[in-house]
Structure formats: C-alpha cells, structure tokens
Amino acid sequence: MLHTKVSQIEEIIEGAIQTARQHQKPQLISIVDRIDNIDPFQFLHTGQIIDQHRSFWRSAEEEFTLVGIGTASKLYAKTRTRFNEIQSMWNDLNDQAVLYDDFNVKGTGIVALGGFSFDPEQRNGAPWENFSDSQMTIPAYMLTIKDDQCFLTTNVFLYPEDHPQQIIRQIKEHQEILFSPKPLPYEPVVRSGMEEVLPEEWKKTVEKATDDIKKGLLEKVVLARELRVKFQAPVQLAEVIKDLAETQNNSYIFAFESDGDYFVGATPERLAKLEQDQLVSTCLAGTIPRGKTKEEDAELGQELLEDPKNLQEHQFVVDMIRGAVEACCTNVDIPASPVLYPLRNLQHLYTPVTATLDEGYSLLDVIERLHPTPALGGLPQKASVDYIRENETMNRGWYAGPIGWFDSSNNGEFAVAIRSALIKNDSASLFAGCGVVEDSEPEAEYEETAVKLKPMLSVLGGS
Structure with missing residues (x-):
C-alpha cells in the first residue's frame, strides 16, 4: 500500500x-x-x-x-x-x-x-x-x-x-x-408488547438435549431462544447504542445496520484481538446473577467459582481455545484457574489467553479456528452445530456469530454477538442461550436465559 x-x-x-x-x-x-x-x-x-x-x-x-x-x-x-x-x-x-x-x-x-x-x-x-x-x-x-x-x-x-x-x-x-452544529433529537424507546417464542417447546428441547448427551451423542450443546418485542414507534439506533454504552461498561457495544435493520448488542465475550502480532483471546463461560448486596454478590461469585457444572462448561472452552490458538501461535499463556468477570446483571468465569501470532496467519485465520467456541456451540464442535441446526426453534443469523473489525495495519478485534437484538422498524427479536450438559435442568436454564435478556430489555423500553 x-x-x-x-x-x-x-x-x-x-x-x-x-x-x-x-x-x-x-x-x-x-x-x-x-x-x-x-x-x-x-x-x-x-x-x-x-x-x-x-x-x-x-x-x-x-x-x-x-x-x-x-x-x-x-x-x-x-x-x-x-x-x-x-x-x-x-x-x-x-x-x-x-x-x-x-x-x-x-x-x-x-x-x-x-x-x-x-x-x-x-x-x-x-x-x-x-x-x-x-x-x-x-x-x-x-x-x-x-x-x-x-x-x-x-x-x-x-x-x-x-x-x-x-x-x-x-x-x-x-x-x-x-458535523452539523444542530443535533438531531433522540426519540425515546417505548415498548408496547412482548412475546416469548415457544417457551415450553424450548424447555422440551433442553430436556431432549440432556437425554441425547447421556446417550453419548455429544458432550454439550448451547441452545438459544427468542423474545419478540413491539414498540409504539420505529426504534432509533443511536438512542439504543447510547443507553447500552452508559449501562454496560464492561461490554463491547456494537451495532450493524443493513438496509434499515439493526443488529445491536452489548457482549462481554471477546473472541480475539490482534495488535501487530500480539494476540489476546478470552475464555468466558459459566454464569450466575449479581447479588443485591455486596455480601450476597460475593457469596454468589464464590458459588460460581466452586460449581462443578459451570467449571466443567468453562474448561470445555479453555481446552478448545488452547488448541485453536496453539495451531497458529507461539508463546501461548493461559492461567490455570478462572477468575470472576462481573457485569451489571451477571458475573462469569473468565480466563484470559495471550499469544504471538505466527507469520503467515491473519486475525481471520484465528477467528475461523475459534468459531464457534463451546460457549456458543458445544462439543464436539461439528456435532453440536448440526444439533443446533436440527433442533433449535429459531434462525440464529448473526446471533452468536463473530462480529468486529480489522484494519490495514494488522490490528483488529472480534467479539461474539451475544446479549443482542435484531431491530426491524418498530419490532425486535432478542436472543439468549445457555450451555446444556447432562445434568442441566430445563427450568433453571430457562431462568438463566431470562437473566441474559435483561441488558437488552433494559434499553428497549425498560427491564
């Protein structure tokens, strides 16, 4: 150039x-x-x-x-x-x-x-x-x-x-x-209706998945569901993004508009970041709500750090990302144990990954190896994606896919498009998922997805 x-x-x-x-x-x-x-x-x-x-x-x-x-x-x-x-x-x-x-x-x-x-x-x-x-x-x-x-x-x-x-x-x-000195006014987002899409059928899908995991068909699968929202007027993109930026400080705030539709979100999960040849990735899996008091918050965090199901789910992600990064990097460094990553509504188990990208590879080479991680698809990778395609009741589209940017100087960053919504004029589809393993309980997984929907609901007309 x-x-x-x-x-x-x-x-x-x-x-x-x-x-x-x-x-x-x-x-x-x-x-x-x-x-x-x-x-x-x-x-x-x-x-x-x-x-x-x-x-x-x-x-x-x-x-x-x-x-x-x-x-x-x-x-x-x-x-x-x-x-x-x-x-x-x-x-x-x-x-x-x-x-x-x-x-x-x-x-x-x-x-x-x-x-x-x-x-x-x-x-x-x-x-x-x-x-x-x-x-x-x-x-x-x-x-x-x-x-x-x-x-x-x-x-x-x-x-x-x-x-x-x-x-x-x-x-x-x-x-x-x-650069006009006269700013356009924002219009507030006012919600007029809300509908959960096939909630009982989704719970049955979770139950079926636990049975299939026990049969050895796969080790883990992430199942997502959809919530549909209606508004009194068309939603303005900037108003939603501004509210997300003000309320979700520890998340990547993103929006992509295509022919008037908006895909927006506040995701805590980085997939990979590259500056020159220095690569950073993130293992983020395992979820529990925030507490209402400092003491309750600490107790919940400790419960997450000691919970076998969440620790297993997190280790699946660590092992997969290690293999993907080692295939195209050197100097790979991964801590032995996760720590807590607190957000406004949730806290997660978090393990950082750092490495040096080998010559001849690009950021997109890394993204291809990482997507989808067990935190978004499951294990084994291909079997879980096939299972999602055959059994999930919705089309994910860009939800849970890699979104981000890169420049001509070998810099860039991609995150996983969760905690997100697809907005179409005066309606929206919100998405949330959870990792299903053999001892998962449908009602508990349903409640976990409800918590994960809160960040987007809070900026789309209230909690």
Whole structure:
C-alpha cells in the first residue's frame, strides 16, 4: 500500500480519477484527518441522513470507538471457505488502495467492520433477510476515537467515468451534515408488547438435549431462544447504542445496520484481538446473577467459582481455545484457574489467553479456528452445530456469530454477538442461550436465559 502525505482533497481526487482512467479500473483512496472531539452517538444518529448502512463499535477494555457511515466497499463471501474468501478480497483491496495518513493510529484508514452468521448452512432466512452470511463493510466516512483523540477517515472508490467536482461536492455536503452544529433529537424507546417464542417447546428441547448427551451423542450443546418485542414507534439506533454504552461498561457495544435493520448488542465475550502480532483471546463461560448486596454478590461469585457444572462448561472452552490458538501461535499463556468477570446483571468465569501470532496467519485465520467456541456451540464442535441446526426453534443469523473489525495495519478485534437484538422498524427479536450438559435442568436454564435478556430489555423500553 502506498502511503502519501495528505494534500488538498481536490488534488487527491483529481489525481485518483486520472489514475483510474489510465488503468481503466476503479481506484480506492482513503484520507485520514485529525478532527475536534465529537459525540460518537450524535455522529451515528446524524449519519442516517446520508445512508441506511451504519456501524458502531466500542471496546470493553480501552477508550476506542469506531463509527461507520455509508459504504465505500463491501466484502461478501460466497463459498464455504468464507473467512479465507473475505481475507483474499481484503488483501486485493489493500494492494490497490492509496492511503493518505500522517497519523498511523489503529482503526483509521481502510477499516472493515461487520460480521459472520453463526451457521452458514442455516437456510431459513427470516428474520435475517437483510443480513448476508458474511459481510464486512469499508465505510465511506468513519469516526475513530482513540485515547481522547478523534479522527475522520474518508474512503472513496473512484471510477474512470467519475467527475472530480461532483465527487468533491458530495463529500463536502456529507461532511457538513455529519458535523452539523444542530443535533438531531433522540426519540425515546417505548415498548408496547412482548412475546416469548415457544417457551415450553424450548424447555422440551433442553430436556431432549440432556437425554441425547447421556446417550453419548455429544458432550454439550448451547441452545438459544427468542423474545419478540413491539414498540409504539420505529426504534432509533443511536438512542439504543447510547443507553447500552452508559449501562454496560464492561461490554463491547456494537451495532450493524443493513438496509434499515439493526443488529445491536452489548457482549462481554471477546473472541480475539490482534495488535501487530500480539494476540489476546478470552475464555468466558459459566454464569450466575449479581447479588443485591455486596455480601450476597460475593457469596454468589464464590458459588460460581466452586460449581462443578459451570467449571466443567468453562474448561470445555479453555481446552478448545488452547488448541485453536496453539495451531497458529507461539508463546501461548493461559492461567490455570478462572477468575470472576462481573457485569451489571451477571458475573462469569473468565480466563484470559495471550499469544504471538505466527507469520503467515491473519486475525481471520484465528477467528475461523475459534468459531464457534463451546460457549456458543458445544462439543464436539461439528456435532453440536448440526444439533443446533436440527433442533433449535429459531434462525440464529448473526446471533452468536463473530462480529468486529480489522484494519490495514494488522490490528483488529472480534467479539461474539451475544446479549443482542435484531431491530426491524418498530419490532425486535432478542436472543439468549445457555450451555446444556447432562445434568442441566430445563427450568433453571430457562431462568438463566431470562437473566441474559435483561441488558437488552433494559434499553428497549425498560427491564
């Protein structure tokens, strides 16, 4: 990739169109500017005027936020080797792009944001008709906030037939909208109805799964259920994301919009993070509620640390992630015992994993090996995914799939899309799951999923 000092945008665009005409193929340019601090939620909210394709990502562990507006390019996979296909398209895109960037800050420049469905062989489209199986988007405009500094990336795909002044005028008009001093008002989310989807049938599925596990058909399976919610008016994306960010401090806050539908959530579970060649992954499995008092909270936490079912479920995840990471990394470090990871409504068993990524591998190579972990699918991996496809009463779509971002400097991060909802105009589908083993009790698992639904319910019209 060519790195060139930033000059006037007019000169950059005119030169890129000349290059496109000379070679008779489109030219992607990416321009990074340092800007004054701006509210990311208002930036996201205002972006709806430009395009119904927006994205949002906020890290759970550092001051790092990405907000994407519009589309410069989309990467879709069409084969079963979807991670390799996306990586190949990404490599080709970067090889031909020109980057104007004096800052070299992670998450600026050419960045892809998006995700992958849980199961690419799931054929029932509803309610995910507007989300492709694999979709990574390079935004037309992207706000990056890193350590109290703000950057705007403008990405443009220029074609031989484009007219420079028309492109320049459109960019300036869009930037005036995004940086308008008159913020758009938020509309509160008001819930008008709620329906659990086949709760008794779901409990019977859990009971059947415990019987099948006892028969030796599999060791563990994660079963999810759906809750449908209606609202008095269409839901505004930025309002939900703002509320999630304010209430779920230890979670990754995400949103991906596709043709007006929003997939949003606050997930505590990182899949993998890469900075240069340093990889971090997370084993997060085993759940118990938070206590109402400090004493009760401590008692519940200790109960979780000593509970055989939860410890077994957690160890399944540790063993699987160890194998996946060791296949493409060196210097793998995994503590011997888990610790508690507290959230607002729940606490989990947590074990961090650190490693050095071997040369020749990418972040998507790691994600392919990790997905789905036993915390989202089960064990054995293929048998559990097949079981979910045959027995679960809903289409997961992007729920429990890998979602995240990566840039052209070998940085990126993916999380698991749990604690989430698919919002369609004035309705939403919320999803939650739990790990089923041979001694699982359907009613207890049902109550666990009810607790896991609370973070999203709290921002969609109340608890």
